[in-house]
Amino acid sequence: MNPLLARLQPYPFERLRQLFAGVTPNPAYRPISLGIGEPKHATPAFIKQAFAQAIETPGTDFAAYPPTIGTPALREAFSGWLGRRYGLKVDPATQVLPVNGSREALFAFAQTVIDPTRRPVVVCPNPFYQIYEGAALLAGAQPYYAPSDPARNFAVDWDSVPAGVWARTQLLYVCSPGNPTGAVMPLEEWRKLFELSDRHGFVIASDECYSEIYFRDEPPLGGMEAAAKLGRADFRRLVSFTSLSKRSNVPGMRSGFVAGDAQLLKAFALYRTYHGSAMAPPVQAASIVAWGDERHVEENRAQYRRKFAEVTPVLTDVLDVRLPDASFYLWAGVPGGDDQAFARELLAQYNVTVLPGSFLARESGGRNPGAGRVRMALVAQTAECLEAAQRIARFIQQHSA
Secondary structure, X not given: OOHHHHHOOOOHHHHHHHHOOOOOOOOOOXXXXXXXXXXXXXXXXXXXXXXXXXXXXXXXXXXXXXXXXXOHXXXXXXHXXXXXXXXXXXXXXXXXXXXXXXXXXXXXXXXXXXXXXXXXXXXXXXXXXXXXXXXXXXXXXXEEEEEEEHHHOOEEOHHHXXXXXXXXXXXXXXXXXXXXXXXXXXXXXXXXXXXXXXXXXXXXXXXOOOXXXXXXXXXXXXXXXXXXXXOOOOOOOEEEXXXXXXXXXXXXXXXXXXXXXXXXXXXXXXXXXXXXXXXXXXHHHHHHHHHOOOHHHHHHHHHHHHHHHHHHHHHHOOOEOOOOXXXXXXXXXXXXXXXXXXHHHHHHHHOEEOEEHHHHOOOEOOEOOOOOEEXXXXXXXXXXXXXXXXXXXXXXXXXXX
């Protein structure tokens, strides 16, 4: 048995199941879950049609192994979207690669770039998407958790990372827009990270799966977009990860891509060839049409904007919470500061599930930066999310009284 498996912590939803053991939700209320960040908006019909048509198209069947690097048409779809969205010019033959969703790729990428013989460190935000930690540990690296700063809408405090840690860092995970905080990194923050990467030689993995759900007029800055603005058109030591799951409401299709440094992607393609990570032909066909259409993305974003516009005011009256820069989460401070007790009692009394923030972070510097907060995923339809918010408000008012 791989001894590194013993270093993995229980996934947040397993911890949530344990937390709720013995709790009987109030049967007077139908259950509403804001706990899991799984899109619930309808999958666009044209994507499903493209998938179905691909199965029936002569020559598109399951009798042959698909290429790991995808078809030329698929890679053209990736590069075309990068051009339209970020104004980037990338080589579809060498600077993009299909992946089976961003989670799989974020994990596998660490196994490609980390040299476990050199006491490696992987730096990630805190709180963070749990795959970063698992990927680091199973690659033989030591995670370092860079805390978020509540004073800057929970942007990561990269300045708090000691110079000695940066010197040992081989991989940095960046998440912008952030999960769970929704914070977006500005250009100057990217400049700082690129300078650190140049000085110490570490690779930056930029997780951008929430890039198309935002609430301001200007879309979030991407990592490769920032690199191009700063004269780094070769995207050296940078790979961006994106996905159709949130953008197009197809989490079950498991489709995304990575883009950036051609040398890193060449090594990643080699790893993936041995790993057996090719994308099925019907998924490739459906992905091509999804990346080529923006109307459904705009409609999806408009749904989230309407939803957050209705839900956020209900919660700001009773919680320490505000509209995020982007993503579909609210990152809320709870009265009393005990996020786990809050989640447990809310389920028991009002049958609403939220995720304790302490489950999404690790103690660092004597504190857990997720403690005292909960993550609420506003992924269901507006009426259901609004009802959950109203129950939460009653729950807090009842306890305050």
